[in-house]
Amino acid sequence: MPERNAENNRVSVIGVVVSGFEFSHEVFGESFYIMELSVNRLSDQSDTIPVMISERLIDINQDYRGRTMEAIGQFRSYNRHEGTRNRLVLSVFVREYHFMEAFTDYTKTNQIMLDGYICKPPVYRKTPLGREIADLLVAVNRPYSKSDYIPCIAWGRNARYVSTFEVGTRLRVWGRVQSREYMKKISETESEKRIAYEVSVSKLEYVEQKG
Template structure:
């Protein structure tokens, strides 16, 4: 159980930007959702969804503008909508608390960290942006308790992207990075557009687990850890 918990680890520090709303109840326990604004190193920020148990909300003032530290996991589930399954991501809080001003100022230096230990479950897609940046899109399956898995979309940049382009379905990798939000527009059947929000993990560092994958001849040069390019 500890191994399953530790293969998906998230810690974020930021500000509440949306009122909490009731989400669902499971085994008599209520769960709520709200959103947090997490600053980037640039002037931008990410708006991330949080799912939290009512047990963690006791004596907590989760109102807009409050600073919060959340530790947990990035989880996925399928939502059936208009005849299609949609992959929905949320940060599932295992712990949450209101930091002191001193603690917040210290921890905000690294406000958004995620570690994933999982397996490639879809052929990676390599592409370049209009500005010439190299990107590879990945989908990583991370095991969860009770024979469940979370499917996490990730992106790698630069030489990490070139390395990930050659990964195969079933390859075991470990990744470190941050969770980011990205706005995009979906074109509708009537010609209009709808503004949408996507969430993904931006990889800063990764490790290929060469002794645990689906390939022949596992002892190869791809076992080296790749350091991140600046992003």
Template sequence: MEGESKQMAGNILGNNMVNVTGKIVNDLEFSHELYGEQFYNFILEVPRLSDVKDMLPITISNRLFEGINLGPGTRVKIDGQLRSYNRQSPNGGKNRLILTIFARDIMVVSDDEYIKNPNEIFLDGFICKDPVYRTTPFGREISDLLIAVNRPYSKSDYIPVIAWGRNARFCEKLKVGDRIKLWGRVQSREYQKRGENNEIITRTAYEVSITKMEKANKDELISTEQ
């Protein structure tokens, strides 16, 4: 029974895999402690093929970086998972969906070390809201999705996803409950909203941008390989 449980947990871990390489931009900030293990947050600057850089949130256990100096400017490669949780509004407003890359392994790399794909993610999950298809003012097709990705112990991560072009058109056929596999990158974008006192607040949203996707069989076993 114990062996089966470990195998099941390993399979579920394989449905959410992130690999990012970039530079740390701030000092580590203490997040929380769980069963004696301390967790810290920092922002990782990850380059795109263009001049744009994604500023991605990282959560890491102190047990992963013992003896490693993780300060601003340090270039690291991180393997992990994209996790979500709800943050309660202090004023009793709507909860916010918070995303972070939960590090499972970290390695310091040199500045001149070439990384072909510094930002990759694979997800295997289920559509949990009807896809929204639209076109941008420049005529580009885009679909917005929300994917539920299972975690061990009956937990799930809810991850916003966007698809472009032919992938966006493919998403029009998807329904709630459909299982999909997707490959892409984690990206950040700033947006503005108006606060309670009409002040303009700038926030950062995180989402997965799809480069490849396919519909999967609901009964198919989740593979641990990407």
């Protein structure tokens, strides 16, 4: 069962460690920590991606900043309670990792595949320059009746195609994990800068459901 579910959510990111470890949570005596990787795009930009890793996988007392790491695992979500609201928090849950001395193939620094279900109606729009975009939220099943809710963004023909899908439609998407800064309104006079994480979709396909 767990092995089958592991196949519907696969991610690999390669980047430079840019933070120390920050405690996240503990489960059955096992502590998990968040660290950040700066992952280059093909352009001059980069994405800062949080990765969650167990103290049983890595020595959390070491400082790995400046080293290049490949992190392999799943893109996961959980709801953090902030006052009266829930905030969706996303990170790469690391199953295995490797440190690398040199890396130059930036076409392989950031790859993800999800097999899940649309759980909110897709939102289709056009930018002022006419570029087509569709935002969708994909629920990916996990063992023990859990699910991860992953925001995805599709472009062009893919955006138009996925905008016709109904809630409950199963689909597979391939793409990359990206970070995006935005301003969150806190009050009438106050805003703060936050970072959103989402999957930028390069390929998607409809999956016909049996029964």
